[in-house]
Amino acid sequence: MIQFQNVTKVYPNGTTVLHDVSFEIKDGEFVSIVGKSGAGKTTLISMILGLEKPTSGHILFKDQNITQMDSHQIQGMRRKIGAIYQDYKLLSTKTVYENVAYIMTVEEKENEEIIREVPKVLTLIGLGEKIHNFPHELSGGEQQRLAIARAIVNHPDLIIADEPTGNLDPYNAYEVLTLLEKLHTVGKTVILSTHDREIINKLGKRVITIDNGKIIRDEEKGRFLI
Amino acid sequence: MTTNTKRVIYFAFTDFYRNKGISIAAIFVLTVTTLLITGIFFVHGMSNYLIDQIQNKIDIAAYFKADTQEEDILNVKNELLQEAEDVKKIQYISREDALENFIAKHGDSDVFSRALSEVGDNPFLPSLNITTGTTAQYEQISQILNQEKFTDLIEKVDFSEKKDTIEKVFSVTSSINKFGLGIAIILILFAMLIVFNTMKLVIDSSKDEINTMRIVGASNWLVRVPFIIEGGIFGGISFFFCFLITILLVYILRSGLEAMIPGFSLSGYFMHNLWLIILIQLGFGVGLGVISSYIVVRKYLKV
Numbered sequence: 001m002i003q004f005q006n007v008t009k010v011y012p013n014g015t016t017v018l019h020d021v022s023f024e025i026k027d028g029e030f031v032s033i034v035g036k037s038g039a040g041k042t043t044l045i046s047m048i049l050g051l052e053k054p055t056s057g058h059i060l061f062k063d064q065n066i067t068q069m070d071s072h073q074i075q076g077m078r079r080k081i082g083a084i085y086q087d088y089k090l091l092s093t094k095t096v097y098e099n100v101a102y103i104m105t106v107e108e109k110e111n112e113e114i115i116r117e118v119p120k121v122l123t124l125i126g127l128g129e130k131i132h133n134f135p136h137e138l139s140g141g142e143q144q145r146l147a148i149a150r151a152i153v154n155h156p157d158l159i160i161a162d163e164p165t166g167n168l169d170p171y172n173a174y175e176v177l178t179l180l181e182k183l184h185t186v187g188k189t190v191i192l193s194t195h196d197r198e199i200i201n202k203l204g205k206r207v208i209t210i211d212n213g214k215i216i217r218d219e220e221k222g223r224f225l226i
Numbered sequence: 227m228t229t230n231t232k233r234v235i236y237f238a239f240t241d242f243y244r245n246k247g248i249s250i251a252a253i254f255v256l257t258v259t260t261l262l263i264t265g266i267f268f269v270h271g272m273s274n275y276l277i278d279q280i281q282n283k284i285d286i287a288a289y290f291k292a293d294t295q296e297e298d299i300l301n302v303k304n305e306l307l308q309e310a311e312d313v314k315k316i317q318y319i320s321r322e323d324a325l326e327n328f329i330a331k332h333g334d335s336d337v338f339s340r341a342l343s344e345v346g347d348n349p350f351l352p353s354l355n356i357t358t359g360t361t362a363q364y365e366q367i368s369q370i371l372n373q374e375k376f377t378d379l380i381e382k383v384d385f386s387e388k389k390d391t392i393e394k395v396f397s398v399t400s401s402i403n404k405f406g407l408g409i410a411i412i413l414i415l416f417a418m419l420i421v422f423n424t425m426k427l428v429i430d431s432s433k434d435e436i437n438t439m440r441i442v443g444a445s446n447w448l449v450r451v452p453f454i455i456e457g458g459i460f461g462g463i464s465f466f467f468c469f470l471i472t473i474l475l476v477y478i479l480r481s482g483l484e485a486m487i488p489g490f491s492l493s494g495y496f497m498h499n500l501w502l503i504i505l506i507q508l509g510f511g512v513g514l515g516v517i518s519s520y521i522v523v524r525k526y527l528k529v
Binding site: 049079 | 229230233240241244245432434435437438439440441442443444445446448
């Protein structure tokens with residue numbers, strides 16, 4: 001599903017964030033990307049979403065070269081990815097319902113489908129009672145669950161979670177992790193970027209470890225070792 | 227209307243309603259600046275009226291010999307109308323009319339009455355009073371009248387005596403026009419800059435939202451159009467307020483201004499230019515609101 005081929009990213013100030021990074025993520029895999037803060041995890045995630053362009057090398061999403069996509073194609077690709085962020089990135093002037101419905105609007109879904117699906121997803125995620133609330137009226141855990149509802153409502157093939165538990169207490173972090181595992185069991189490809197040792201060790205799935213912009217370890221059943 | 231069009235209109239109206247504070251501020255700024263533009267339009271109308279009044283008071287006169295036939299004078303008038311460009315007015319004043327005008331003006335004065343009776347006969351000459359728009363045209367008319375073929379008919383043309391005054395008046399009015407135009411351009415640019423920056427502040431407050439919309443794959447159209455419609459809503463509401471305030475101000479200032487500038491009707495000017503005023507206010511408010519939104523959102527679509 002995702003291929004990084006000799007990807008290097010150097011910022012204009014000369015800082016090399018990723019250096020000759022190559023790996024492949026297959027359909028249905030659950031891959032954790034770990035590393036210290038500043039190791040290059042977020043840059044790597046941003047590149048998959050087309051938010052950053054590599055200085056050299058190629059990134060392929062479903063065999064299509066992201067680096068050669070125009071703005072229209074990038075938007076089309078982003079619609080096929082469900083993204084979850086540490087800072088939630090919710091639409092603050094829209095209600096819980098509207099935040100999820102907006103994603104379906106982006107996909108140009110019919111009103112009937114939106115009216116049917118959004119409450120279902122929100123109930124599944126435990127926010128059925130809060131559909132008329134605004135994001136600032138929710139707790140951190142609820143906001144992250146809303147972000148997850150938004151990421152899964154269009155049934156994307158790939159879920160990317162960039163430090164999704166970074167702002168959450170252990171209980172809510174556990175809930176988010178359980179949700180991601182559930183999504184993986186129904187066949188979704190999941191990429192999880194984190195520096196939470198406990199989470200990684202509990203998962204027991206493939207782990208790519210990055211340090212100073214280089215992949216130092218890629219293990220099928222990895223552990224957090226830095 | 228397609229589902230997507232309905233959706234962007236819905237997004238625009240909900241954003242407008244939910245960001246009440248920002249919306250009110252934007253409408254206020256648009257109303258004030260549109261009023262400023264409307265004010266410039268009214269000042270332009272008043273100054274044009276005043277300049278016209280002054281210029282209309284300037285004329286040159288060709289005095290014909292006392293025995294010239296009326297038919298010959300009217301032939302000269304027709305020739306002037308054909309040969310000289312943009313002649314505003316040519317008025318024929320016969321000897322009898324000139325005498326009547328004099329009596330009407332100075333009939334109460336013993337000195338003038340006695341002078342007239344001493345002369346006995348009508349001392350006035352028939353004349354053509356000519357009004358044009360520029361000094362160059364006066365010069366052209368003077369040249370036509372001084373042609374050899376008219377020497378037997380024309381006693382004198384008073385252009386050379388009035389030349390300095392005419393040039394001074396036209397130079398002053400032209401300077402007023404240029405100065406007024408300069409001030410108007412500066413004020414219009416200033417108003418446009420204020421509106422643009424206000425719309426920038428409005429959209430800057432939604433910067434993170436636009437970023438999120440792009441990250442989840444929203445098309446440029448879906449992100450941009452609600453902001454453009456919102457700009458139009460700001461402009462539309464500000465037009466409504468601006469038009470009401472204009473009517474109110476015309477009503478309040480009407481009599482005062484008409485006393486200050488005799489002959490100028492503020493309400494008449496307003497009614498005569500009603501559609502143009504509506505167009506200016508709508509064009510400035512809605513047009514600038516929409517264009518500013520379009521430009522500012524574009525900056526954030528590069529994500």
